[in-house]
Amino acid sequence: MADNPNPNLAEDAAPTSAKKKGFKRRAFLIGGVAVVGAGLFGIKLSDSRAATKATALTTGKGEHNFATWLKIAEDDQITIYSPHTDIGQGSNTGLAQMLAEELDAAWDKVSLVSAPAESGFANTGLGRGFLGEMSGQPGIVNGIPQSFMSFIARSMNLQITGGSSALRYTGQVTFQKVGAATRLALIEVAAGRLGVPAAELTTAGSKVLHAKSGKSLRYGELAAAAAALSLDSDPQLKSPKDYKLMRTSVPRLDLPAKVDGSAQYGMDFTVPDMRVATIKAAPVRGGKLTSVDLAPAMAVKGVEKVIKLDNAVAVIAKGYWPALGGLRALSPQFSDGGNAGISTASIFKAYDDLFAKGEPAEEAGVGDVQAGLGAKPIEAKYQVPFLHHAMMEPFALTAHFKDGKLTLWGGMQDPLATKMLAAEVAELDADNVTFHPMLIGGSFGRRLPMYMEIVEQVTRLAMQLPYPVKLIWSREEEVAQGAYRPQSAAILKAAIGTDGKIAAFSNDYGQPESAESETTFIYDLPVVARRHYEYASNQQAGAWRSVNSTQQGFYNESFMDELAHAAKADPVEFRRRHLKPGSRHLAVLDEVAKRSGWGTPLPEDVGRGVAIVESFKTIVAHVIEASVKEDGSPKVLKVTTVVDAGSIVNPDAAAAQIEGGTIMGLSSAIGEAITLEQGAVQQSNLTDYPILKLADAPAVHDIHFLNSGAFMGGIGEPGVPPAAPALANALFAATGKRIRQLPLLTQAKA
Amino acid sequence: MSISLNVNGKAVSVEAEPDTPLLWVLREDIGLTGTKFGCGVAACGACSVHVDGQITRSCSIAVGDVAGKSVTTIEGLKSADGTLHRVQQAWIDAQVPQCGYCQSGQIMAAVALIQRTGSPSDAQIDEAMTNICRCGTYPRIRKAIHAATGKATAPQDGAA
Numbered sequence: 020m021a022d023n024p025n026p027n028l029a030e031d032a033a034p035t036s037a038k039k040k041g042f043k044r045r046a047f048l049i050g051g052v053a054v055v056g057a058g059l060f061g062i063k064l065s066d067s068r069a070a071t072k073a074t075a076l077t078t079g080k081g082e083h084n085f086a087t088w089l090k091i092a093e094d095d096q097i098t099i100y101s102p103h104t105d106i107g108q109g110s111n112t113g114l115a116q117m118l119a120e121e122l123d124a125a126w127d128k129v130s131l132v133s134a135p136a137e138s139g140f141a142n143t144g145l146g147r148g149f150l151g152e153m154s155g156q157p158g159i160v161n162g163i164p165q166s167f168m169s170f171i172a173r174s175m176n177l178q179i180t181g182g183s184s185a186l187r188y189t190g191q192v193t194f195q196k197v198g199a200a201t202r203l204a205l206i207e208v209a210a211g212r213l214g215v216p217a218a219e220l221t222t223a224g225s226k227v228l229h230a231k232s233g234k235s236l237r238y239g240e241l242a243a244a245a246a247a248l249s250l251d252s253d254p255q256l257k258s259p260k261d262y263k264l265m266r267t268s269v270p271r272l273d274l275p276a277k278v279d280g281s282a283q284y285g286m287d288f289t290v291p292d293m294r295v296a297t298i299k300a301a302p303v304r305g306g307k308l309t310s311v312d313l314a315p316a317m318a319v320k321g322v323e324k325v326i327k328l329d330n331a332v333a334v335i336a337k338g339y340w341p342a343l344g345g346l347r348a349l350s351p352q353f354s355d356g357g358n359a360g361i362s363t364a365s366i367f368k369a370y371d372d373l374f375a376k377g378e379p380a381e382e383a384g385v386g387d388v389q390a391g392l393g394a395k396p397i398e399a400k401y402q403v404p405f406l407h408h409a410m411m412e413p414f415a416l417t418a419h420f421k422d423g424k425l426t427l428w429g430g431m432q433d434p435l436a437t438k439m440l441a442a443e444v445a446e447l448d449a450d451n452v453t454f455h456p457m458l459i460g461g462s463f464g465r466r467l468p469m470y471m472e473i474v475e476q477v478t479r480l481a482m483q484l485p486y487p488v489k490l491i492w493s494r495e496e497e498v499a500q501g502a503y504r505p506q507s508a509a510i511l512k513a514a515i516g517t518d519g520k521i522a523a524f525s526n527d528y529g530q531p532e533s534a535e536s537e538t539t540f541i542y543d544l545p546v547v548a549r550r551h552y553e554y555a556s557n558q559q560a561g562a563w564r565s566v567n568s569t570q571q572g573f574y575n576e577s578f579m580d581e582l583a584h585a586a587k588a589d590p591v592e593f594r595r596r597h598l599k600p601g602s603r604h605l606a607v608l609d610e611v612a613k614r615s616g617w618g619t620p621l622p623e624d625v626g627r628g629v630a631i632v633e634s635f636k637t638i639v640a641h642v643i644e645a646s647v648k649e650d651g652s653p654k655v656l657k658v659t660t661v662v663d664a665g666s667i668v669n670p671d672a673a674a675a676q677i678e679g680g681t682i683m684g685l686s687s688a689i690g691e692a693i694t695l696e697q698g699a700v701q702q703s704n705l706t707d708y709p710i711l712k713l714a715d716a717p718a719v720h721d722i723h724f725l726n727s728g729a730f731m732g733g734i735g736e737p738g739v740p741p742a743a744p745a746l747a748n749a750l751f752a753a754t755g756k757r758i759r760q761l762p763l764l765t766q767a768k769a
Numbered sequence: 770m771s772i773s774l775n776v777n778g779k780a781v782s783v784e785a786e787p788d789t790p791l792l793w794v795l796r797e798d799i800g801l802t803g804t805k806f807g808c809g810v811a812a813c814g815a816c817s818v819h820v821d822g823q824i825t826r827s828c829s830i831a832v833g834d835v836a837g838k839s840v841t842t843i844e845g846l847k848s849a850d851g852t853l854h855r856v857q858q859a860w861i862d863a864q865v866p867q868c869g870y871c872q873s874g875q876i877m878a879a880v881a882l883i884q885r886t887g888s889p890s891d892a893q894i895d896e897a898m899t900n901i902c903r904c905g906t907y908p909r910i911r912k913a914i915h916a917a918t919g920k921a922t923a924p925q926d927g928a929a
Contacts (some may be wrong), residue, residue: 107868107904270864277869278857280803280843284870287802295797320786338797339806340789411807411815411870411903460805460870461903494808671864675909679867682905705812705901714895716907 073137083246085201087140088194089118091242095225097124099194100134103185104432105273106462108735109672110185112271116668117190120264121198121257123222124238131272136434136454186668187636187731199254204245209236259666268671273458284458285429286415286491293417293487294323296480297342299349300331300472300500303698305356305557308332316345325349326480333480339491346493358557358698363506366695367402369554370508370529379550381533384525386546391523396512397585399578403570403761404692405503406563407708412460414473414492418481420445425452425481427474430459436468444478463683464562470502498708499700503693504563505530506556507570511578519586520596526574527552531560534567539633540575541604542597557698564683565736568634572740573688573747573761576630580748581757590629590748591617603727607631607638607661614723615642615659622646625656628748630741637664637732641681641745643717646753652764653689653750657719660738665729674722677738681720684742686711690764709764772836776801777845787833791825792816794832795842803843803873807901814900817874818842824881843873846880856880859917867904874900879914888918 077100078084081093090098099118105111115131118124134140202222209227210217213234221228225238259266276282301307313325316334321341326333330353334345416429418441425445431437431454438454445452459466477490492500509528516522523546528534533551540547563569583593591612598605608631611617621627624646631640644657660677667673690709694701702708747758773782776799783798790809795801795818804827807815811829818827819841846854853861856879866872875898882889882897889897894911902910 107866109867268864270861271866273869274861274864274866277866277872278860278876279847279853280801280873282869283802284805286806287796289797289800289802338789338793340786340793343809409903411805411813411868411901413806459868461868463903491806494810675864675867675906678908679905682907683903686905704810705808706810710901710903711905712901713898713907713910716905718891720908 073135073140076135076137083242085204085246086197086250088134088197089122089201091201091238091246093239093242095125095128095237095239097122097129097225097238099129099131100140101131101189102134102140103189104133104430104434104456104459104462106430106432106459106466108185108676109271109273109669110735111273112269112672113186113668114190114194115272116264116267116269117186118194118198120262121195121254122202123224124198125225126264126269128225133434133456136438136456140435187733190668191731195256196252196254197250199256200250200252201245203251203254204248205238205241207248208241208244212236212241265668266666266670268669271672282458284412284415284460285417286412286460288415288417288428288457288489290417290419290487293489294335294337294484295339295342296326296333296335296477296488296490297339297346297493297496298328298331298333298476298490299346299351299496301353301356302499302700303353303355303358303557304500304559305358305698306330306353307356309352309354311349311351313349315348315350319345319348321345324484326483328476328479331476333476333490335480335484335488342491343493355698356557361556361698362696363404363694366506366554366556367508369556370552373529373552373554374508374510374527378552379527380553381535381551382548383535383550384546384548386523388523388525388546388548391546392512392514392525393523396514396523396525397582398510398512399581399757399759400508400510401574401577401759402508403506403573404694405501405506405558406569406687406691407498407501407503407693407702408461408463408465408561408563409498409705409708409710410459410461410463410465413494413497414466415489416473416477417487417489418477419487420481420484423447423451425478426455427453427477428455428457430457430462430466431468431471431474432459432462432464432466433468437471437474440468440471440474441478444475445482463564464566465502467502467562470559470561472500494704498693498702498704501693501700502559502561504566504569505532505558505560506693509570509574511574513578513582515582515586519588521582522546524548525550526571526578528571528574529554530567530570531555532567534571537567537634538571541631541633541638542579542594543599544597556695558695564680565634565739568632568736568740569684569687569743572630572632572634573743576632576741576744577747577757577759580628580630580744580751584751589618594629594631603663603725603729604631604633604638606727607640607663607725610723610725611640611642611659611661614661614721615644615657617642624753626749626751626753628745628750628752630744630748632737632740632744634737634740635733636730637662637734637737639677639737639741641741643742643745643749645746645749647750653746655685655715655717655746658717658721658742658745660720660722661725662722662734662737663725663727663729664732664734664737666726666731667724667734668731670724673724673734676734677722678720680736680738681742682711682716684739685717685746688743688746688761688763689715690762692762692765772832774832774835774837775839777841783832785832787836788831790828791818791820791830791832791835791840792827795827795840801842801844805870805873807871807874812901813871813874814878815871815874817877817900819877819881822881822884824878841877843877846876854880856883856913856917859913863909863913863916865906865909865913867906871900871902871904872906875902875906875910879910879917883914883918888920889914 322345336342434456442452507530525548529552805815807813811826
C-alpha cells in the first residue's frame with residue numbers, strides 16, 4: 020500500500036478482491052505509517068472543508084461547535100459526537116465521562132450520539148495512538164502536527180472501533196483535550212464579561228463561577244463567543260485526584276432503550292416501500308455461482324425478484340419469511356474455487372509439514388535457541404480451531420439508490436469505511452453516498468472493514484432495484500460465511516536449568532499471519548524464539564475478540580504450567596521466578612494469588628489453575644477453580660481476576676467487560692469450533708456451534724483492578740485470553756490430564 | 770389470509786400466510802421490532818415473547834397457530850403510565866445489557882420465570898434461563914432476577 024498515497028479500504032475490503040485472503044487486519048494502519056513517510060511534505064493540508072461540512076451537519080441555530088466533536092447549546096445541553104460504534108462495550112459512556120470531566124459539564128445535560136459517517140469526523144486520536152503502537156515506537160507520532168494527523172485519519176477513512184482503543188486513544192488523545200480546551204475558552208470569555216482575571220474563575224456544573232463576587236455565567240450563554248476563539252491544542256488536563264466523573268460508575272447512557280425494546284439496531288430499520296432480501300454465497304469460500312434456475316423462488320408467494328451476484332444468489336421479497344422461502348426453494352450451483360481439498364485435517368497437516376521443514380516466515384526473540392534448548396528439550400504440541408464471532412444480531416443492512424444518490428442504514432464497526440466501500444462498489448462519488456450508523460447487536464471483530472462483504476452485496480442489489488432493500492443474512496449464512504479466528508497450531512519447547520529456571524523457550528506456531536505485533540511475551544528469559552510458519556486456507560484471517568492473544572495466550576500459559584510441573588514447582592511460584600522484580604506483571608500475579616486463596620485446600624475433585632496474559636497494554640490474570648461433571652464436561656466454580664489496565668474510567672462498566680470477556684473465553688475453550696470439510700464450513704447454526712449458557716457461567720467471579728497508573732490499556736478484549744489456559748490448567752490440577760487441543764469438550768469426552 | 774390476535778392488550782388483524790413465524794409478523798407487519806431475530810431455529814431465545822402467558826420462541830411458532838391468542842412483547846411490559854416493569858428496572862439497576870440485542874428475550878424469559886415461580890432459586894434460574902447472550906451478561910442477569918424478586922444480591926460478581 021506504500022505506493023498508494025491515498026489508501027482506500029474499500030479496495031481491499033471487496034469480497035472478490037484477489038488481495039482479500041492476504042489482507043491483514045491492520046494492513047491499512049501500517050499503510051497509514053507508509054503514508055506518513057511517503058507524503059509528509061507532499062500533501063496539502065486541506066482539511067478545513069471536511070471540518071466545515073461536519074460542523075454544518077451537526078450544529079443548528081442556538082448551538083455552538085467546538086473542535087467538531089462537541090456542541091454546546093444556549094440552553095446548556097451538551098452533545099458529544101463519538102467516532103466509535105458502541106458495540107456493547109460501554110465505550111461511548113466512558114468517552115462522554117472523559118470529555119465532560121475536563122469540561123466540568125453538568126452530567127445530566129450531556130448526551131452522546133454517533134458521529135456522522137463524514138470525513139470531518141475521522142478519528143484522529145485513534146490514528147495517532149495506533150500509528151505509535153503498531154510501529155512499535157509510541158513516540159513516532161509526537162512530532163507530527165495534529166492537523167496532519169487529522170488528514171491521515173481522513174485519508175484512511177478511519178472511524179473504526181477495534182483494538183480496545185476507544186478510551187485510551189480517542190478518549191485520552193482527543194476527547195479529554197477537547198473538554199479541557201473548551202473549558203479554557205469559556206473561562207476566557209467569562210473573564211472578559213465579568214471584568215475579572217481568569218485566574219479567579221472556577222468551573223463546575225456547566226457554569227463559570229467567580230467566588231469573590233458570587234457571580235456565575237452558564238456555559239450556554241458563553242458558548243457563542245467561546246466558539247469563535249481558537250482552542251488551545253495542548254491544554255493542561257486535570258489531576259486524577261480532582262476527578263468527579265471519571266473513575267466513577269455512572270450508569271451507561273444507552274441502557275434505558277435496551278430494556279424496553281425501543282433501541283433501533285440495523286436489523287430493525289424500515290422505510291416505506293422497503294423490500295427484504297436474503298442471500299446465499301458459495302459454501303466453499305473462493306467459489307463462484309455457476310448456475311441457478313430462478314423459477315422455484317419466483318413461484319413462492321411474496322417473492323419479487325432473484326438477483327445473481329458473482330459468488331452468491333439473493334432473493335428479494337415483501338418480507339424476510341418469503342425471501343427465505345424463495346432462497347430455500349433454489350438449487351444454486353457453485354464452483355469450489357479449487358478449494359475442495361481444504362479441511363480441518365489438511366490445515367493441521369500443512370502446519371505440521373511446515374514445522375518439519377523448519378523454515379519460518381518470521382522470527383523474533385533473543386539468544387541462540389538451538390544451543391539453549393539442547394538435545395532433549397521439554398516439548399508439547401497444541402492445536403486450536405477456527406472460532407466464530409456469533410454476534411447475536413446477524414448482518415442486516417439497508418440500501419436505497421435514488422436520483423443518483425445511495426443511502427445506507429445499519430451497524431458496522433467503521434461507518435466511514437462502510438460509506439467509502441459502498442461508493443466504490445456503486446461507482447459513485449463519496450459525496451453522493453450517505454451511511455447512517457445504527458446500533459450494533461454485537462460484533463467482536465466481525466464487522467470490521469476487512470470483512471464487510473455485506474456492504475458490497477447490498478450495494479449491488481440496491482443499484483438494480485427501484486425501492487429500498489434490507490439485506491438480512493440468515494443465521495445459517497452468518498455461521499457458514501464467517502471471518503473466523505484462524506485455526507492454529509504450535510510446538511513449544513523449553514529447557515530448564517539446574518537452578519529450576521527456564522534456560523531457553525521456543526514457540527513455533529502455524530497460522531495465516533504473524534502474531535508478533537499483537538501479542539506480548541511477558542516472561543524475562545535469557546533465550547526465547549517465536550517463529551511464525553505461514554499457511555493460509557481459503558478462509559479469511561479474522562479478528563476475533565483479542566485477536567492472536569487467544570491462541571498465543573493458550574499456548575504460552577498452558578506450556579508454562581507444563582514446565583512448572585516438570586520442574587516440580589508451584590505454577591504461581593514458577594511464573595514468579597520468570598517475571599521481573601517490581602514489574603506490573605508480578606504485581607498482578609501476586610494479587611491474584613492472594614485474592615484467590617492460592618495454595619489453600621480444595622475438595623479432592625476440584626482443581627485450581629492460573630494464567631496471566633497481557634494484551635492491548637492491559638495485564639489480566641485469572642485463577643479458575645473447576646471440576647469435571649459426570650458427562651465429562653468442565654464445571655467452572657469460581658473465577659478470581661486481577662486486572663491492571665493502568666487506570667479505569669468507569670469501574671462497573673469495565674468489570675462488565677471483564678466478566679463478559681471471561682465468559683466468551685470459557686465458552687470458546689469449552690465447546691466452540693468451526694471445522695472444514697471439502698473447503699466448506701460444517702456447522703450450520705447455533706445448534707451445532709454451542710455457546711455457553713447461563714447455567715454454565717462461573718457461579719462466582721471476583722474482579723479486582725490494580726490501577727498502576729501506567730498508560731491506559733484496553734478493557735473490551737483483555738479478559739478473554741487467560742480464560743482458556745486457566746481453565747485447562749485447573750482441569751489438569753483436578754484430573755492429571757493435560758489438555759493440548761481445544762475445545763475441551765471433545766477432549767473431556769474422549 | 771386475515772388472522773386476528775391480541776398483541777399487548779390490543780386486538781390486531783394481519784394479512785399473512787398462516788405458516789409465517791409470529792416473529793416476522795410482529796416485526797414486519799405490526800412494527801414491533803423489540804422482539805429480535807437471532808437464529809430462526811429456537812436455539813437462542815432472542816425472539817422470546819409470551820403467548821397466553823407462556824414463554825414462547827416466536828421464530829418457531831406459526832402465526833396461524835397464534836390466532837385468537839394473546840401475545841405480550843417487550844413493548845407491552847411497561848405500565849400504561851410508562852413506568853418500567855420491575856424486571857426492566859432491575860436490568861438497569863444491575864447494568865445488565867452490553868450490546869443489548871438479546872435482552873428483550875432475556876427479560877421476557879425472566880418475567881415468565883418470576884410469574885411462574887414467584888421468587889426463583891438459582892437452580893430454577895439455571896433451568897429456565899437458556900437464552901444465549903454472546904456478550905456474557907449472565908452473572909448480571911442472575912443478579913437482576915434476584916433483585917427483582919426482593920432477594921439480597923448474591924455475591925456473584927462485581928468489582929472490588
